[in-house]
């Protein structure tokens with residue numbers, strides 16, 4: 001068995017194309033990646049991720065990044081191949097893994113404090129849970145909003161609350177699917193800094209981070225993985241040994257940036 005934190009072993013995902021007739025006409029059934037005979041999205045992906053690594057996954061829209069993350073999370077099963085975590089095969093979601101969704105997933109009927117406290121269910125005392133929730137909100141610079149409902153926060157604040165909830169769960173593995181998408185540039189830059197600080201603090205947490213923002217990936221990651229267009233394979237893997245805080249204008253990182261753009265098929269405007 002592998003000594004890596006996460007081992008992805010020849011994972012292929014093929015989405016089925018089952019179409020069932022219903023009273024309302026043609027309707028697609030809930031497709032399952034296990035169904036064979038449809039479209040291959042991921043093909044023979046093998047990767048190993050080490051304990052405490054921050055790995056960014058890049059690739060064109062629709063190439064299968066979220067699909068890969070959901071398979072690692074145990075939300076879905078590959079058509080062939082396996083994922084191992086700490087030497088155990090992934091057969092479903094695990095409580096010590098937290099997923100930060102691309103589309104955001106705060107419970108709208110709970111206050112921000114209650115949302116974060118949800119992740120602190122092991123803390124039995126309600127007051128202690130509340131005060132710990134406030135500590136996690138403070139970590140992402142969200143003091144004083146614990147009694148607000150999600151609709152009362154800006155997009156950036158919601159994302160930060162979601163990150164606070166994820167951190168409160170003290171996850172062993174944090175799977176983040178474009179957690180800063182849809183935010184303005186300045187908020188992204190602030191969250192990027194916070195993420196860097198949090199990763200330095202939580203050095204035991206292994207983070208997989210899907211992003212389209214190459215600078216974000218360059219600033220945060222120990223390693224970058226670029227997927228090719230579907231059926232996606234690992235196109236290239238780059239380690240970044242530059243210490244933090246990183247100067248993105250440095251020669252090393254500028255060269256790496258140009259190389260990544262090149263792999264993504266962008267040859268101008270870099």
Ligand SMILES: Nc1ncnc2c1ncn2[C@@H]1O[C@H](COP(=O)(O)OP(=O)(O)OP(=O)(O)O)[C@@H](O)[C@H]1O
Pocket residue numbers: 015016031032041059060061062063064065066067068102
């Ligand atoms: N449940 C599903 N059933 C059928 N096809 C799916 C399903 N989920 C995703 N797909 C298809 O798989 C491909 C990869 O989707 P995925 O969401 O993993 O892409 P992505 O790389 O995360 O894209 P983006 O960067 O836009 O978020 C897409 O073509 C999508 O239509």
Ligand SMILES: [Mg+2]
Pocket residue numbers: 065066067102177
């Ligand atoms: Mg996605």
